Amino acid sequence: MSRQIFQLKVSLVGTRPSVWRRVLVPGGYTLDRVHRVVQHAMGWRDCHLHSFEIDGRQYGEPDPDGELAVRDELDVRLDAVVGKGDRFQYVYDFGDWWEHDLLVEDVCAADPDERYPVCPVGERACPPEGIGGPAGHAVLLAALADPEHPERRTMRDWAGPGFDPAAFDATRATTLLRRFC
Template sequence: MPRQIFQLKMSLAGTRPPVWRRVLVPAGYTLDRLHRVVQHAMGWRDCHLHSFEIDAMQYGEPDPDGELALRDELDVRLDAVLGKGSRFSYTYDFGDWWEHDLVVEDALTADPDERYPVCLAGERACPPEGIGGPLGYQALLEALDDETGAGDLVNPRHAMLRDWAGSAFDPSGFDPDRATTLLRRFC
């Protein structure tokens, strides 16, 4: 039987303009592998806790202290809990609370000449880790839009945010080929 591939669209909730990715992943992946796909496709560094919510069930890395009631993501295959049209969520960094809305846009037969996972498309760079969630990211975007520093008197935090992000951060930048390279190397 040919391998099934899911086409997923992941969108970062609460960001304007939107940050999103479209990926192809084997339907036989477990949720822990999908976690790595989300991390590398979006551009996160995997330094914080995460969880999936599918049909009101929470999945993630089991908490040895038992404080988080999560089912083990290692035990759950995508094709056992998802199908074409399924919608679910992924939350990363319980402090900054980055919510990702995911949808299975299509279920395809694997191309025998293709290596998976693949990032097909996306827009905008992932927010920097530790920026303070969607509100902190919006403040950073406002500071970056104020390149001249004219708004620094009104909002002195702008200069600090621009310095913190550094000149290399380009919020509009995203390269699906680079994301695919990372996915194939680490997922």
């Protein structure tokens, strides 16, 4: 039997214009590997907590104190909890609350000549870590677009001189996915 590949569209909720990626991942990946795929495809640095919500259930790293009812993402395979047409959520950084909508666009047989995971396409740069969630991202974009914006210098310094909100490099994202996922 051939491996199943899940085509996921990962969209960052609350950003305008939209920040999104399309990734192809093996259905046998556990949710902790899907977490790493989202991190590297989007451009996050994986320095905050995260969780998945699928059909009303929370998945993530178990709480050592047992206070949060989170199922261990290491124990759950992607193909066991979602199928073609399903949507689920991934939240990264509970302070900034970066919510990602994941849509299973397709499920197909693996191409024997392809290495997975892969990110063939996406749009726009991932917001900088710690910018303040979607509202902070909107301020950043407004400040970068307006030379007279009162927060332009602060926002440029925060984002870094090389930050281009319109930029996305699918080849680089795929390289990172293959190296770290």
